[in-house]
Amino acid sequence: MTQTAATAPSATASPAPQPAARRRKYNRREAIAGYLFILPWILGFLIFTLGAMIYSLVISFTHYNLAADTIRPAGTSNYRALLDDPLVRKSLGNTLFYALLAVPLEICFALFLASLLNSVRRGAGLFRTVYYLPRMTPAVATASMFLLLLNGNTGAVNHGLAAIGIQGPQWLVDPNWVKPSIVLMTLWGVSGTMVIFLAALKNVPRELYEVAALDGAGPIRKFWSITLPQISGALLFNVIVLTIAAFQVFDQAFLLFWRDQSNASPDEALFYAVYLFQQAFRQFNFGFAAAMAWLLFVILIFLTFLQVQIGNRFVHYEGER
C-alpha cells in the first residue's frame, strides 16, 4: 500500500518526455467527468483508507484515552510493550499454527472436491449446490451448531469417531484440540475455494489430456504435469487469500471461546485478531491495539510478498512461452 503510494509521483513524472502527445490523448471534458465518477472512491480512500491508516499509525505511537478523548505521545512504548506482552506472542503463535494447519488442508480438500466435481458429467451442479450450502450459513449459526457437535462427551463428531473405534478428544476444552476444532469448522465451509478451483479446472484445454493419454501418461502423471501447472494461477491466488483470512480469523474463535468476558478459555484459543479486538474494544488500549494492527499488516505484506515471489517461479501464465 505505502509502496504503491510512494511510486505514484514517479509514475506521473515518467511520461514527461512527450508532453504534447500526452496532453492530446485526453479530452478535458471527458477527464473531468471521469474524475467525478470516481470521486466517491477518492473521498472514501482519502478518509477511510489513507486517512485512517495515517491516523492509526499516529495512534500507535500515543497513549489514547477514550474517556477523556486525550492523546499523549508514547514514543515507541506501545511497540516495546507489544514485544514484551506474552499474550501477543502466544496469540501470534496460535494464529501461525492455525494458518499452517488450515491453509494446506483447505487447499487440498478444496482441490480434491473440485476435481471430483470436474470429473462427472451429470449431477455436478447438484453436488456443487449442496457443497456450497455451508458457505451460506452465518458464522454465528455454524458456531452454535459446532458448539454442540464438537462437545467432547455428547457431540456427534465424537460419536461418529467412536463408531469407527476412535476415541475423540475434548475438542473445545483440551488446549491441544482448540485449533483443530476451528480448522474443522473452516473445512466445512471450504466450498468458496472449491468453486475457484472448479472454474480453473474447467479452463484446462481438453486436448492437453488427450495428447498426454496418447503418450501413455496415467492419471497421477496427468495431474502433476498438466492440471497443476494449468491451475497454478488459481492455486497461488487461493493460497494468498486463505493465508490472509487465516491470520485474521475472528468470528468462530470469538463465538466459541471469548464471547462472554469471563476469561475461562485456554490461552491456546486466543487468536491474534481476537486479542487485538479485546485490547481495542474491551480494554480500550487504542495505542497498543493500533500497534498490534500494524504488526499484523507488516507480517501479511511480508508473507504475501514471499508467496508471490515463490509462486511466480511455478505459476504458468497462458501465452508465456
Place this chain on the structure above:
Amino acid sequence: MTIQAVGAVARPVPVTQTPQRPVRTAGSNLRLAGRLAVLLLLLGFALIFLYPFAWLLAASLKPRGDVFDNALIPHTFNFSNYAKVWQQLPLVHWMINSVTIALLAATAVAVSSSVVAFGFAYFRFPLRSVLFGLVLATMMLPGSVTMIPTYLIWKNLGLLGTWVPLFGANLFGSAFYIFLQRQFFLGLPRELFEAARIDGANYWTLFWRIAMPLAKPSFIIVFLFEFQASWNNLQGALIYLNAGSVEGFTVPLGIAFSMTKFSPTAGGHGDYQYVMVAALLVTLPLLALFAVGQRYFIDGVATQGRKG
C-alpha cells in the same frame, strides 16, 4: 455405452482390430468402476456437508433435555420451540434490524461501486491506471488497521449508537466490487456509447440508461455478496451495537448473546433448543437468497479467482 458396443459388432470389422476388443471392454469396466467410486465419494461428502443442517433441524425440534442426543429424528417433537422462541429472544427485532442494515449496506455499495467502476472503465483521464492499481491494493489491507480510526471518525461525527457506521463507508464503493463491475463494463462494446453520444446523451445518461441496465447480472452479484457480508457482520455489531439495548442488536450479535444467555455457566438453564431454532431461522434468509440467485453467488466467487 452399450449402444456403441452393439454398433461396433454390427459393423464389419477388420481382422486386425479384433484382438483389441476385449481390452477395450476391460477398460470401460475399469472406467465404470472409477465413475462409481467418484459418485460414491461425492455422495459421501454431500452427506457430511448436509449432516449439520439435518442435525440442526432435529435439535431445533427437541425438548431441552434431548438437544444433545444427536438423534436425527427427535424422540419427541416439540414444535412449540418455534412458537416460544419469539418470547425467549427478541428475534423479530434482530431480523428487522439486520434486514434494514443489510439492504442499506448492499444498495449503497452496489450503486457507489458501479458509479466508480464506470468511471474507471469508460473514461480516459490522467493517472487512471495508477488510481485503479490503488483500488486493487486496498484489498490487501487488513480491516484491523483501519478499525480503530474508523471508530473514532464515527465517534467524532456523533454517529455512535446509530446504524450509520454499519453501512456508511459503503457509500464510497468497495475495491472488489469496483473491480467486478469494471470487468463487466469493459466487456460492453464502446460503439454503443459512441452512438448514444452522437444522439446527444450526456455521461450520466450513458451510465444510468445504457451501462447499468446491461450490468444487471454483476450488479446483482455485488448486491447479494454485500447483503450476505452485512448479515454476517459480527465484529461491526460488537463494536457499534454491543453497548446498546438487546432489541437493537443485529442477528449475529443476537445469536452470540443467546449462546451466552442460555449457557449454564452464565446462569441459564441450558435451553439450547432456542439457540438452535434461532440459528436455523437466521440461516433461512440466506438459503432463500441462494435458492433464487445461486448462479450469481457461484459466478461471483469464480470471478475472484480470475483476478489473481
